[in-house]
Amino acid sequence: MECTESRDRMSAFADGELDALAARQLTRHLAHCPDCAQACAQLLALRAAVRQHGTRHAAPASLHQQIRQALLGEGSAAKEVPRRRKWAQLPWAWINLGVAGASTAAFAVTLALYLSVPSDAERLDQEIVASHFRSLMPEHLADVASSDQHTVKPWFSGRLDFSPPVVDLAQAGFPLIGGRLDYIKQRPVAALAYRRHQHVLNLYVWPDQAQRDASPRLTVRQGYHLIRWSRSGMQYRLISDLNVPELMDFERRLTAQIDQDGLP
Helix, strand or coil: CCHHHHHHHHHHHHCCCCCHHHHHHHHHHHHHCHHHHHHHHHHHHHHHHHHHHCCCCCCCHHHHHHHHHHHHHHHHHHHCCCCCCHHHHCHHHHHHHHHHHHHHHHHHHHHHHHHHCCCHHHHHHHHHHHHHHHHCCCCCCCCEECCCHHHHHHHCECCECCCCCCCCEHHHCECEEEEEEEEECCEEEEEEEEEECCEEEEEEEEECCCCCCEEEEEEEECCEEEEEEEECCEEEEEEECCCHHHHHHHHHHHHHHHHHHCCC
16 A cells, blocks of 8 residues: 555544455554554544544434434325325426425435434444554553563552453463553543454453443454453453454453452
């Protein structure tokens, strides 16, 4: 991939609009092109700043109901057979037809804008992908670089208002790289970095007592595999370009070790 093509795709990459193949191609290019990598990092940083400080206006539930009712009304009207057609021969009828067409177009635009608003889960996934990508930049992966869980876990004390579970999975082929502080969902979270051969795995952890336990769910975002689950009042997000079977194996081993050690 040339730099010109890379720059053209960056906005789509940041918005999660690239398919898996294009995202992998761009990611490989960024890994070997410092200029493009810096430009992409700046774009992601700008995007994160806008998300953090910008004002959002969520569409009310009543709008959703109004749109559904309007659609149902349009469908019912289309099925009705008019009893009189002489109105179509009058000049004012064509004026009304033009107004109706303009109204329909405006409604279509409003509906498209409403449906294009990403859900909370999608916005969170985008934050995770952006954070994962930033971590792959030089010297961004770990604030405390150590394979010793007894070094990494105490490092978070005083930096977070919770104690994240730090598990050693080196014997299973997932050595710990280290940990760092990150900012997800408008709050500080713990980010733990692991490695599997040449692949980096980022595990994000933060408390959420309002969230019920949920089984692991896999999604694909911009060429990365992302697993999310919640357990015992904690939210987990695991992301990597590692293949799905090995990534799921990591999640199972991690959960089993947390249960065995009695960690939160």
